[in-house]
Amino acid sequence: MKAIRVYRFGGPEVMLCEEIVRPTPASNEVLVRIEAAGVGPWDAWIRAGHSALPQPLPLTLGSDVAGVVEDVGTAVSGLHSGAKVYGVTNAQFTGGYAEYAVCEAGMLAEKPSMLSFIEAASLPVIASTAWQMLFDHAKIQPGQRVLILGASGSVGSIAVQLAHRHRVYTIAAISSEDEGRMTHLGADQVIDMRTARIADLLPVDTIIDVAGGNLQAMAIGRLRRGGYIVSAVLPPEPRLLEQHGATGTFFLVKATTRGLQELADLFDRGALSARVGTVLNLDQAQLAHRMLDGIEPYVRGKIVLAVSWNSL
Numbered sequence: 001m002k003a004i005r006v007y008r009f010g011g012p013e014v015m016l017c018e019e020i021v022r023p024t025p026a027s028n029e030v031l032v033r034i035e036a037a038g039v040g041p042w043d044a045w046i047r048a049g050h051s052a053l054p055q056p057l058p059l060t061l062g063s064d065v066a067g068v069v070e071d072v073g074t075a076v077s078g079l080h081s082g083a084k085v086y087g088v089t090n091a092q093f094t095g096g097y098a099e100y101a102v103c104e105a106g107m108l109a110e111k112p113s114m115l116s117f118i119e120a121a122s123l124p125v126i127a128s129t130a131w132q133m134l135f136d137h138a139k140i141q142p143g144q145r146v147l148i149l150g151a152s153g154s155v156g157s158i159a160v161q162l163a164h165r166h167r168v169y170t171i172a173a174i175s176s177e178d179e180g181r182m183t184h185l186g187a188d189q190v191i192d193m194r195t196a197r198i199a200d201l202l203p204v205d206t207i208i209d210v211a212g213g214n215l216q217a218m219a220i221g222r223l224r225r226g227g228y229i230v231s232a233v234l235p236p237e238p239r240l241l242e243q244h245g246a247t248g249t250f251f252l253v254k255a256t257t258r259g260l261q262e263l264a265d266l267f268d269r270g271a272l273s274a275r276v277g278t279v280l281n282l283d284q285a286q287l288a289h290r291m292l293d294g295i296e297p298y299v300r301g302k303i304v305l306a307v308s309w310n311s312l
Contacts, residue, residue: 003098009049012289027075036121038064039303062096066120086120088255109260112267122302130158137230142167150211152178277301
């Protein structure tokens with residue numbers, strides 16, 4: 001089978017499209033014929049050697065996948081050959097840029113029936129991240145005020161939709177021409193960080209940070225005493241949290257079958273929407289990473305690799 005392999009860490013040029021042996025699932029794994037694979041910033045971090053997890057070389061890049069089950073391990077229940085699935089390959093976030101991938105069964109679920117394989121492959125990591133930040137970590141409650149940093153990005157856009165559905169006053173902080181889209185997705189207030197100041201905001205109960213940098217430090221000052229910040233980008237500064245009487249955490253997402261099933265139901269009911277920006281072929285994975293690194297321009301939205309013509 002074809003796969004995108006990395007033998008040394010570095011820029012997009014280290015990625016090679018080559019033939020390797022098709023993998024065999026272990027007892028708790030599923031072999032999936034990949035129809036489409038999502039491309040995310042975490043893939044570039046792994047490729048460059050900046051992963052938060054140990055990544056032994058050589059490796060096959062890619063974690064977000066959608067496809068059809070080919071074979072199941074002896075300990076797997078609930079999935080069968082021919083099932084259309086989406087999810088994350090494994091806890092290492094590797095193995096997905098390929099024609100076939102073995103995936104941990106507990107990180108897969110049936111694909112949303114209303115979405116194409118391309119759309120489904122754009123979602124597992126970003127949608128799971130938004131869900132876990134809001135509900136597992138921040139434990140948001142109706143009527144609270146929530147500030148989402150980096151709201152116009154893939155994770156932020158899902159977070160805006162989920163917060164709105166939970167009847168939370170949602171403030172979307174962006175640095176783009178996306179005010180109309182944010183309002184359409186459910187934001188009650190949109191702050192363009194190019195022209196407005198975080199310091200002018202009324203205090204908030206929770207901050208969802210998918211932007212990081214100096215913006216995070218400035219935003220912590222707008223937390224109410226007892227407020228909470230959760231970041232998928234940068235650990236909050238303990239000194240700032242103590243200064244403002246707040247708490248916070250940095251976390252790494254872990255996709256689960258249950259969470260993916262709940263999200264699939266929301267997408268099938270039209271309660272959430274996906275945003276695919278650029279679709280490329282598997283052998284264009286290097287170009288996809290040049291886009292991630294800002295070397296090549298691309299359409300806003302998630303980059304997805306179409307591994308099979310059936311995914312279109």
